[in-house]
Amino acid sequence: MESLNRVKEPKGRKRSSKRDPEANRQLLIKATLDTIADIGVTDTSVSRICERSGLSRGMIHLHFGGKDNLLTAAAQHFSTEYYAEMDRMTDLGSDASPEDRVMAVIEADLSEALLNPRTTKIWHAFRGIASSHPGIARYSSTQDPKLVETLRRAFLEIAHQNEQDPNLVDDATSGTLALLEGMWVNYLTDMQIFSRRRSAELIRRFLGGLFPGKFML
Amino acid sequence: MESLNRVKEPKGRKRSSKRDPEANRQLLIKATLDTIADIGVTDTSVSRICERSGLSRGMIHLHFGGKDNLLTAAAQHFSTEYYAEMDRMTDLGSDASPEDRVMAVIEADLSEALLNPRTTKIWHAFRGIASSHPGIARYSSTQDPKLVETLRRAFLEIAHQNEQDPNLVDDATSGTLALLEGMWVNYLTDMQIFSRRRSAELIRRFLGGLFPGKFML
């Protein structure tokens, strides 16, 4: 068990066989996230992280200078990975309708790849300690500027034809994100009952009410 | 600072002056919640709770049998207080329209009394550790049966006149709760930007889309 996660070196690499600082850095980050998902932030200690990564206890101080920095790096890594996967799942052809682009974001956010026991536990764990960890707070926001802009532009296209309340686009954007946030909480609370399809349809229904004639089944 | 929170005995009580076990129990719970809101769950230790309450270190073991039980009791107390205050703020006359009853729930949930820095931090702190603390998980759900039923019945009345999709009522209910959940996260993320009024109006707008002709300004 102890060295199962060890890095297997792609043979043609610059580094010949052992000694790969960067790989160990990443290994520590992964071990941190796994530990948090497994036993919770409260019990995630330096010793526990090290024994899971198979590395020695000194490594954390060596690579990150301390536990807090490792936690922050892990939060950043987690956030980056989330948005990278989100991008990957939502780059439809540029001729996709704005409705399809919005629904792509929703379905991506509710997909198994992004919403699963591991990510939910980690996400809420980080958010729970964000108030007292300024470094982590910066990576626990759902308001990623790029994602917000994606939604905003899609809703703007939809609402453009008929001039309406100028707040409509903003409301649709932050309402959609709020609904997704709520779905994550529902998932964490009871994974058995939760249904990805029903959750997506619920949000579609709300958007359909906001933009009459749009977001129909 | 140390004994500011000490209990002042109502003079005519059964207990003459000192020695009030139940009051100390409550005092420990309050101190626990205050500590969590102040420095985060991670740093909330037995010593810190005791020094805030002004009581001795042995009290926690005496009254709760251990730190975990105290945390669970604090979560329960917090949840109970939330729903009690919610009840207090939403008992309109029984002749109130269903729309008003729904909006009362929304406005209560977004009111200063229920949504403030202290409650948000505590709430998310508990949710963050709920996965690894089964005892706490039971009190970190937004799906309080009574509140759900209140919303369900109001939406049922609204939708009743014209038969629609049978899922409409359920969707409106859990959608409203999800939106509120998202608003709490927005508040936690950036309390400066957050606007209670705008948040309430956003949810009203979503509901207005769901029930045409209803929830107008």
Add this chain to the structure above:
DNA sequence: GCCTCTAATGGACGATCGTCCATTTAATGT
């Protein structure tokens, strides 16, 4: 081969954790 430099180790360290209990203090019954 040897030298140099850095990655990596693992134990030492003091501080703090949560638990437990012998003792003291206050209220009650007689």
Add this chain to the structure above:
DNA sequence: ACATTAAATGGACGATCGTCCATTAGAGGC
């Protein structure tokens, strides 16, 4: 006033925390 009972104290305890560093191990240069 004294005995009894429960509440409350605060220090002892071993375990574990996070940090730090003297030491070892491995890779590249000469």
